[in-house]
Amino acid sequence: MNIADIGALVANYGLALVFVNVFLVQAGVPVPAVPTLVVAGALAAGGTVSAPLVVLVAIAGSLAGDLIWYWIGRVAGYRVLAWLCRVSLSPDSCVKRTENIFERWGPTSLVVAKFVPGFATVAPPLAGAMRLALAPFLVYSAVSAGLWALAAVGAGMIFSRQVDWLLERLGAMGGRALVLVAAALALFALVKWWERVRFLREMRMARITPAELGELIAAGADPVILDVRSLSARRLDPRAILGARPVDPDAPDPHLAGVPPEREVVVYCS
Amino acid sequence: MLMNRGFRRVRPLEGGLEAWVEAGYAVTRDPPPDDGEEGRDP
Numbered sequence: 171m172n173i174a175d176i177g178a179l180v181a182n183y184g185l186a187l188v189f190v191n192v193f194l195v196q197a198g199v200p201v202p203a204v205p206t207l208v209v210a211g212a213l214a215a216g217g218t219v220s221a222p223l224v225v226l227v228a229i230a231g232s233l234a235g236d237l238i239w240y241w242i243g244r245v246a247g248y249r250v251l252a253w254l255c256r257v258s259l260s261p262d263s264c265v266k267r268t269e270n271i272f273e274r275w276g277p278t279s280l281v282v283a284k285f286v287p288g289f290a291t292v293a294p295p296l297a298g299a300m301r302l303a304l305a306p307f308l309v310y311s312a313v314s315a316g317l318w319a320l321a322a323v324g325a326g327m328i329f330s331r332q333v334d335w336l337l338e339r340l341g342a343m344g345g346r347a348l349v350l351v352a353a354a355l356a357l358f359a360l361v362k363w364w365e366r367v368r369f370l371r372e373m374r375m376a377r378i379t380p381a382e383l384g385e386l387i388a389a390g391a392d393p394v395i396l397d398v399r400s401l402s403a404r405r406l407d408p409r410a411i412l413g414a415r416p417v418d419p420d421a422p423d424p425h426l427a428g429v430p431p432e433r434e435v436v437v438y439c440s
Numbered sequence: 441m442l443m444n445r446g447f448r449r450v451r452p453l454e455g456g457l458e459a460w461v462e463a464g465y466a467v468t469r470d471p472p473p474d475d476g477e478e479g480r481d482p
Contacts, residue, residue: 380463431446438453
């Protein structure tokens, strides 16, 4: 395989490749999409493909993935966010952090969603769970996807010589290049998975189960129970554990005044 | 954050509120107070 073959491949299947790649990323599959867009940008600089078309296809792929999560969020509400938090390969994409971003910036936070690690996948179901109307959701998500794709494609166009050089080297490697790319993708997923395993292991060691908390309360241990959900989460789901104190974990001092540090503290979110 | 403030026995509830409800334990349905308000004591 040489650069001409890669160019022909992108010319024939490039747009479909961009659509599928971006859709998979937005659907939550842990594969990168930026390299594809950068290569597409470099090829657009050489006239192999149309840059505006690549951006439009990337927007379409992103919106397709976003819409699925948006509707899941509308149907399942906050449960899908809790589930995403559990299965995500990115430990930093926790629901609480996403809620804070959404609360602080409102629906316009969707515009920067693609640029914030972990936020891109969680923001659409959160928007659905928070009952954001479909029209503004689509507008903000399209703007976000457009800016993100434009940045990657633009970078590919600016650094087209360097990308061409890299593609030529990969082309000269023939089938080994595919093995190398596949190995890099597998390593990427493996590192993400390992981060997740470590994160869950640490959390599991320190967690308390509902049964254990129930026994503590029944035994009169009187633990301090803190509800660290966001304000909007509490408004959407007003249920709370009996005796729980609503607390902003980033500024807990006003809520913990007078609580001795030796007291057992249990925190919970959605 | 809590541990940095001296609390040594801090544990997150496994499964969060959903797991607590699914396990059949009691919850309140009072309107949530605004951030900054003191919560209910047991």
